[in-house]
Amino acid sequence: MMKIIRRDKASMYSLLGVDSSDVTITEFDELNNIYLEKLKSINLLNQKYNEQKEALRKLHTAVSRAQYNYKEMNNELNAKKNELEGLKEFFKKASEKFASMIWITDYQGNIIYTNDLTNKNLDGKKEDLSTIFDILDISTVQFDLFRKRNFQSMLFHFVGGKKANGRNLRIFDKESIKYILFLSATSNQESIMNRTYLKKSRDLHFINEISKIISGQITIDTTLQDAIEKIAFLGNYNSCSIRLINESDELELKAVSGYSKEFVMRNHVPVANSHIGYAFNENKIVILNTLEDMLFEDSHIKNVILNNRKVAYIPLTNYNKNLGVMAIVSDYNFDSESIILLESISINVTIALEKILLYDRLKSNYFKTVEAFVTATDIKSERFNGHSRRVALICKMIAEKLYLNSGEVDEIYMAGLLHDVGKLSFSDNSLDYYFDIDQHGSIGRKMVERVGLKKDILDGIEYHHLNFDLSNSKNTNVNEQPYYAQIIRIANDFDLYMNYDTTNINLPNFIEDMKPLVGSVYSSQFMRIMQDILVNNKEKLYKIYQNEVIDEKQLL
Numbered sequence: 001m002m003k004i005i006r007r008d009k010a011s012m013y014s015l016l017g018v019d020s021s022d023v024t025i026t027e028f029d030e031l032n033n034i035y036l037e038k039l040k041s042i043n044l045l046n047q048k049y050n051e052q053k054e055a056l057r058k059l060h061t062a063v064s065r066a067q068y069n070y071k072e073m074n075n076e077l078n079a080k081k082n083e084l085e086g087l088k089e090f091f092k093k094a095s096e097k098f099a100s101m102i103w104i105t106d107y108q109g110n111i112i113y114t115n116d117l118t119n120k121n122l123d124g125k126k127e128d129l130s131t132i133f134d135i136l137d138i139s140t141v142q143f144d145l146f147r148k149r150n151f152q153s154m155l156f157h158f159v160g161g162k163k164a165n166g167r168n169l170r171i172f173d174k175e176s177i178k179y180i181l182f183l184s185a186t187s188n189q190e191s192i193m194n195r196t197y198l199k200k201s202r203d204l205h206f207i208n209e210i211s212k213i214i215s216g217q218i219t220i221d222t223t224l225q226d227a228i229e230k231i232a233f234l235g236n237y238n239s240c241s242i243r244l245i246n247e248s249d250e251l252e253l254k255a256v257s258g259y260s261k262e263f264v265m266r267n268h269v270p271v272a273n274s275h276i277g278y279a280f281n282e283n284k285i286v287i288l289n290t291l292e293d294m295l296f297e298d299s300h301i302k303n304v305i306l307n308n309r310k311v312a313y314i315p316l317t318n319y320n321k322n323l324g325v326m327a328i329v330s331d332y333n334f335d336s337e338s339i340i341l342l343e344s345i346s347i348n349v350t351i352a353l354e355k356i357l358l359y360d361r362l363k364s365n366y367f368k369t370v371e372a373f374v375t376a377t378d379i380k381s382e383r384f385n386g387h388s389r390r391v392a393l394i395c396k397m398i399a400e401k402l403y404l405n406s407g408e409v410d411e412i413y414m415a416g417l418l419h420d421v422g423k424l425s426f427s428d429n430s431l432d433y434y435f436d437i438d439q440h441g442s443i444g445r446k447m448v449e450r451v452g453l454k455k456d457i458l459d460g461i462e463y464h465h466l467n468f469d470l471s472n473s474k475n476t477n478v479n480e481q482p483y484y485a486q487i488i489r490i491a492n493d494f495d496l497y498m499n500y501d502t503t504n505i506n507l508p509n510f511i512e513d514m515k516p517l518v519g520s521v522y523s524s525q526f527m528r529i530m531q532d533i534l535v536n537n538k539e540k541l542y543k544i545y546q547n548e549v550i551d552e553k554q555l556l
Contacts, residue, residue, distance in 0.1 A: 023093035101166075101184040105132045107177050109143055121186050122158060127422070135182075136158060146170075146180050152504040156184050220244075220356050224255035227328075227349055237330050238309060239264050242316070242349070243276070244324035251276060251325060263311075263329045264305045275301055280325050284315040285343060289333045310334055314342050318350040387495055392416030393493035393544050397537060401529045414453070415460035415484045416491060421447055421463075441465055460484030464492055469520045481523075490526045498545060 056245025084330050092113070093100045101118040105111055109132040122135060127136060132143055137157045145151075155167045167183030170177050224242050232240040239258035243251035250268040271277035275298050279286040286300055288294060288311040304311055312328040328334075334342075358486050395416035399409045445462040459482035466473055466481050466489070481489070497510050511531045518527050533541065 010190060027058065043460060057530035091362075098183075099186070101164075101182075101186060103129075103135060103182050105180050105182070107147065107180070109133065111135070112179060114137045117186065121162070122160065132160075143231065147177060156182075162187075177221045178380055221254065223356060224349070225257075225350055227352070228255040229257040231345060232259075235330075237327070237328050238262075239327075239329040243269065243466075244316075244353075245271075245280065245322065251280060254324070258329070263300075263307070263309060265300060265327075274298060275311075276325050279315050280322055283315050283317050283322060285315070285339060286311075287339065289314070304329060312339070314346045316346055316350045316353065318354060319345065322352075323350060323353050328447070353436055368431050375495060386500070388420050389418055390487065390495045391419060391491045394533075394541075395487050396495060397533055397540060398487050398491060398526060398529050401532065410459070411457055413485055413489055415457040417445065417451075418448055418457070419464045419488050419492065420444065448454050457486050458490050467521045468523050471520060476512060486523045486526055490522050490530055494530065495523075 023511045034507070039501050060433060085447060092115075093114040095113075096117075098115070098117070101115070101121055103111060103114040103118050111131060113128050113136070114129055114135075118135070119129070132138070135158065136143075137159050147170070150170055151168050153165060153167055156164055158164070164185040164187055166182060168183075169181045171179040171181060216379050228242055237258050238260050239256065239262070241256040241264055242254050244254050246252045246268075248268075250270055253264075253267045253269075256264055269276060271436055273296075275286050275288065275295060278295060280283075286295070286448070288305060291302065291305050293406070294301055296367075301311060308331070310330045310333055312330070312334045314326045314328070315322055315324060316324045326342070326349065328342065384554070392413050393416075396409060396413045399412040404412070420440065422440035424447070425440070425443050443460050443462055448461070449458055463478065463482050463485035466478070466485055468486065468489075470481065493514070494510055497513070510525070511534065514527065518524050
């Protein structure tokens, strides 16, 4: 090996880049080390070359991807441009078919587009309309309002003096206003027609709302109050009231509402010598917008008008039958259209009143018929004379403490009247003894169930002697004492208790004596109500037991 090195050392030195004159060591190990160092350097250079080659490859890939993305984005942008151009063309074609003037400005007010109807109505050409100020007679401050908000409806003043109703809509791009779109009617006539249509729609809605309120009512007080509150609210009236004629020939206040009641007259107003009385007697609508409208001297009306208010009196009449007058106090003049509206409302109110009055008469006659029927039961025993009617009136007082509606109160009153009707089937001398008539509840139910009474009333009649805890029940189908029966039970027992001593009406011992039976015989709820009646309604009870109550209305 050494021979080879010696023989070829000159070429070896040359390959290794070693100067032979400076090297004296020719041993193999040293030459090998030099060779390894050179090889290491070559490997490092080769590694750097590969790294740079990989970096170039990645760069080339990224450039290719970027070129592809750019091409796709460019295609998409062109498609959007084409779509936008299509939309612009569609908008232009559509705007020409609209029966409205349309124009668009940029944020500074420069005209971007106008339709032909705009140019036609402004007697100009597109090239003559360069800014918003060439279309509208407005200041820069006023134009700034269009940049700050959208107006759903406003009156445009055009250059040249024309006026028409219109609106504006701001168009945003990335939360910044880019354009402002304007639409306008072509003339005042169209605006007037639109306003008339909207007013008629509002009036119809007004009448419909009042009709819905009064159609479902069955009492005069609630009908009039609900109606007058809705009228005052929808009409934004200063005050609104309804008065009905009473037996003293006075217009009595029944309902009042409005945001101010300063000019409402006293509760009872005589028909004579007043404008409201004149409206009632003559069955005419009286409108008082100024002092000149006054028919005669009337200090109240004069005071109202001097306080810059207007008054309208609308009779509540139907088929020449006058029931009362609706009075309106307004901050604005009453015109012919508002009078027609109020007259329509008064007709609805009058019809509702007549319906309720007829219902009251029929109900009164119905109750009187039933009372006559049950009186036949009471007069069979002197001891129980008037018992059914007193129980019915006490049931009514209890029901009113429960805040039930008027229909439910009437049902409970009816159940109280009929609770002992089954006793008609017994002999006269057996009525004084309970053990002979245990079944009069179920018998009474059978006697009246074909009349068409509600199930609650029938249950009240049948189970009015049932204990609250059902401890004396013989009917396995009964899971609880019916609600009406609970009321009749305590009212019935109270009257039987009072039947022994009616002189102690002010301080009866009923509550103390019956406390041990609460929870078993009586419901604790109705015992508390009975106690409240004994404490706070002594006068009503006194009238019942002194026979001062002619009918149930006197308890109100």
